[in-house]
Amino acid sequence: MIRMKTARFLTLLIFATYSVAGFSSEAMPIYYASILPAKNRQQGIGGDLKKLNIDPTVFAKYSDFIEIVKTSKPNILIAPSFFGKYYPEYRPYFRLSIDGKSKIRYKLMALNHGLKGKDLSTEKIGIVQEVDRNHVNEVVSQLLGVKVKLIRTVTKPEDLLPLLVFKSADIIIVSPDNLKGLKEKFSTEVKLIQETEEIDSPTIFFRKDFDPKQLEEKIKGLSPSVLNTLGFTAVEKCEGAEK
Amino acid sequence: MRTTSISLLALVVCLPHLVHAKTDKICILRNEGKDFDEVAGIISSELVEKYEISEIKISQKSTYNGIKSKLTESSPDLLVLMDNKPLEYALKFNSELTDPRKKIRGVALMSLNLKKRLKGNAEISGIAYEPSPYLLVTQFRYIVGVPIKKVAAFYRNSLFHDAIEEVKDQLKGEGVLLEPVNVEEIGTSRTAISEFMKKRVGPLTNDSGKSDALWILLDSMIINQDLFNSVWIPAARSASIPFITSAENLVAPEMHFGTFAITPNLPDMANQAVQQIEGILHDNIPPSSFGVEEVVSVNKILNRQRAKEINLKLREDRLGEIKILE
Numbered sequence: 024m025i026r027m028k029t030a031r032f033l034t035l036l037i038f039a040t041y042s043v044a045g046f047s048s049e050a051m052p053i054y055y056a057s058i059l060p061a062k063n064r065q066q067g068i069g070g071d072l073k074k075l076n077i078d079p080t081v082f083a084k085y086s087d088f089i090e091i092v093k094t095s096k097p098n099i100l101i102a103p104s105f106f107g108k109y110y111p112e113y114r115p116y117f118r119l120s121i122d123g124k125s126k127i128r129y130k131l132m133a134l135n136h137g138l139k140g141k142d143l144s145t146e147k148i149g150i151v152q153e154v155d156r157n158h159v160n161e162v163v164s165q166l167l168g169v170k171v172k173l174i175r176t177v178t179k180p181e182d183l184l185p186l187l188v189f190k191s192a193d194i195i196i197v198s199p200d201n202l203k204g205l206k207e208k209f210s211t212e213v214k215l216i217q218e219t220e221e222i223d224s225p226t227i228f229f230r231k232d233f234d235p236k237q238l239e240e241k242i243k244g245l246s247p248s249v250l251n252t253l254g255f256t257a258v259e260k261c262e263g264a265e266k
Numbered sequence: 267m268r269t270t271s272i273s274l275l276a277l278v279v280c281l282p283h284l285v286h287a288k289t290d291k292i293c294i295l296r297n298e299g300k301d302f303d304e305v306a307g308i309i310s311s312e313l314v315e316k317y318e319i320s321e322i323k324i325s326q327k328s329t330y331n332g333i334k335s336k337l338t339e340s341s342p343d344l345l346v347l348m349d350n351k352p353l354e355y356a357l358k359f360n361s362e363l364t365d366p367r368k369k370i371r372g373v374a375l376m377s378l379n380l381k382k383r384l385k386g387n388a389e390i391s392g393i394a395y396e397p398s399p400y401l402l403v404t405q406f407r408y409i410v411g412v413p414i415k416k417v418a419a420f421y422r423n424s425l426f427h428d429a430i431e432e433v434k435d436q437l438k439g440e441g442v443l444l445e446p447v448n449v450e451e452i453g454t455s456r457t458a459i460s461e462f463m464k465k466r467v468g469p470l471t472n473d474s475g476k477s478d479a480l481w482i483l484l485d486s487m488i489i490n491q492d493l494f495n496s497v498w499i500p501a502a503r504s505a506s507i508p509f510i511t512s513a514e515n516l517v518a519p520e521m522h523f524g525t526f527a528i529t530p531n532l533p534d535m536a537n538q539a540v541q542q543i544e545g546i547l548h549d550n551i552p553p554s555s556f557g558v559e560e561v562v563s564v565n566k567i568l569n570r571q572r573a574k575e576i577n578l579k580l581r582e583d584r585l586g587e588i589k590i591l592e
Binding site: 060061062063083086152156172173175176177178179182185186188189191207208209210211212 | 312400404408439533534541545549551559563586587
């Protein structure tokens with residue numbers, strides 16, 4: 024408990040240090056569910072972004088990310104697209120895209136085809152927690168188009184497949200790139216039940232009271248190496264971003 | 267007459283709100299200790315806005331009767347049971363109630379052999395403390411540069427038959443063959459098991475063609491002080507295959523013993539418990555629907571020195587989230 028508190032305090036202190044006047048670096052917490060270890064992503068982008076006076080911190084878990092966001096109120100952050108709905112003080116400004124696509128469809132995977140076409144509302148659904156706990160049901164309902172009775176959340180994508188194997192979930196909801204990563208880690212065969220509606224990919228948000236012009240050019244000029252490390256190929260300005 | 271009608275109307279309008287306003291009471295019954303503090307802290311902070319939460323810490327001086335009177339007095343809607351003693355007390359408390367409707371529901375965690383202890387229990391669900399060998403093998407396979415197709419394990423058939431069959435099935439889906447060796451082949455006594463182990467552990471761990479890894483099952487009849495010194499340490503000195511287990515101290519570098527271990531990730535285990543608690547109290551899901559779940563999130567620990575000693579090739583690009591002991 025003490026160690027965890029100390030670690031949280033130190034992270035907060037680092038953010039606070041960069042936020043005070045006199046330092047030009049802009050702290051940028053980053054979180055979206057990824058099978059790529061946070062440590063590897065951090066190492067891969069840290070150096071390049073620091074040259075642009077952006078100080079990124081990649082979080083492995085949503086709970087750690089949101090704690091920092093709530094306490095340090097950063098001007099810029101990267102989060103799943105639905106973050107903006109629950110934190111209206113932030114506006115979506117850029118979407119991270121892969122080969123020109125800034126929308127993704129999550130895949131619903133199960134251990135067998137038996138659930139294809141069935142009423143999903145009675146099934147146990149597993150998903151990575153990418154929003155506050157009290158919003159998980161709403162996000163799942165939005166993705167599936169039905170209200171689900173039992174949802175099991177995990178903090179990391181790699182924990183999704185064990186949910187199926189241990190029968191704690193009948194179906195898991197997983198993004199295409201995380202599914203690819205899961206298949207590298209586990210050989211247990213999973214079947215596609217259906218895909219969700221399209222949703223926007225992870226997004227770069229700015230605080231509404233922050234002038235994005237200060238960082239816009241820097242973000243547009245992110246190197247391919249930084250984007251690749253994050254699992255994307257480009258950034259695209261959101262429609263109506265400047266409103 | 268008019269006043270009565272207004273009062274009645276007010277009651278009808280307010281009643282559902284009054285009923286809804288009742289806050290469920292959760293009592294965390296637990297032992298003292300750093301890990302318990304951490305998990306209890308996370309559970310409390312996640313649920314404190316919705317529920318009334320109290321805590322009873324069991325010390326060496328605590329007696330069942332003392333705990334019983336506290337539970338009777340506080341009458342919680344749900345117990346969070348952390349460790350063996352609290353579970354034992356809760357099971358006894360429920361068994362003494364003559365009215366089954368008064369039995370307290372519970373969620374148990376950080377307690378050993380939960381699956382066995384809660385078999386057939388309708389009031390208490392839980393999360394197994396020992397991480398599944400399925401996770402142990404798949405996580406280990408991911409970080410090594412050699413195929414892991416066969417995994418051996420010593421086990422007691424009288425106690426672990428069902429668990430072994432379950433794991434066998436799970437690993438089959440991964441293309442891994444679990445080859446369990448029943449240590450009770452020549453008898454179930456401690457002496458018979460020791461004799462058997464002395465004959466079989468050395469040859470099995472030396473023959474790299476037979477198995478790709480050995481899963482050390484944490485069972486006091488299989489790994490205890492006597493056998494550790496007389497059987498396991500000599501076997502480890504000449505072993506050609508990695509020993510994998512779910513106890514961090516067995517992969518400590520100074521032991522020159524285990525290569526890889528997984529342990530439950532406590533914050534994530536607390537998160538798993540919170541979901542069961544919310545399911546039971548908020549969604550009215552019976553605890554038996556959850557049963558005893560496997561822990562899904564684990565910490566991974568690699569003894570790199572030991573890996574070198576047995577010439578085990580590692581995938582350096584996949585060690586990002588592994589705790590490495592040098």
